[in-house]
Amino acid sequence: MKKSFLVEEHTLAVIIAWKAWENRNKKATGEQALQPSEILSWCKNYIGTFNNAQLCPSAGLRDVHPSLCKPPPVGAVKLNFDAGFPMDKNFFSAAAVARDCAENCLGWKVEKIPDKLRPVEGEAVAALKAIYLAKGRGWRDIVLEGDCIQLIQALGNNRQ
Known part of the structure; x- marks a missing residue:
């Protein structure tokens, strides 16, 4: 209390x-x-x-879309990314946060980008900024996570 x-x-x-x-x-x-x-x-x-x-999410909504964070495997770094688009502005923000398997924050980045893109394009830029963050820190084993289904599906369909 x-x-x-x-x-x-x-x-x-x-x-x-x-x-x-x-x-x-x-x-x-x-x-x-x-x-x-x-x-x-x-x-x-x-x-x-x-x-x-x-807004307080209803119990039913929590069951359908749980918000529990799933940590990355041991030795990997999980990068959550997102883009934010203020209404009627000619910029957007791209953000990423990195966590280890114990859910410790290893780093983060937020960048204001002067451009007006479609949301899926902004999410792709945010994913790229997350990858740049990983590369700059020397993290080779990464897991990317975002909330743009169209982008996640496109990235998942190109696995080799």
């Missing part, structure tokens, strides 16, 4: 720091900013809105 309380306090502190920094930047550029007395209530409201927007 105590741990959850500390996490909530930490989250609030981070949001307050972020909003105070944003407020300072707005004042520096002459934009309208919150009064210092308004920042705490704004931050609490922001966290409340975020928490209320979170």
Whole structure:
């Protein structure tokens, strides 16, 4: 119980720091900013809105699509990759995280790429960035995992 309380306090502190920094930047550029007395209530409201927007997966959905991580074989490195596409932006983000068989994080990479691609193309770029991460670290035995079925099937159909 105590741990959850500390996490909530930490989250609030981070949001307050972020909003105070944003407020300072707005004042520096002459934009309208919150009064210092308004920042705490704004931050609490922001966290409340975020928490209320979170979806709790139903038990049936968890059974159909489990979210348990399956570690790679001993000696291999698992690279999870994904791409994110902000709406109405001319860029996307490609990300990868590497884990060993004990599920320790060995490294990660996030890159903002100035281009507007189709989602499957962005996922392919994210997979390539994951492979570059592995190559740069000297990992030869890798397992790639992503959530784009079209890409995973295309990669799987070319196994030799």
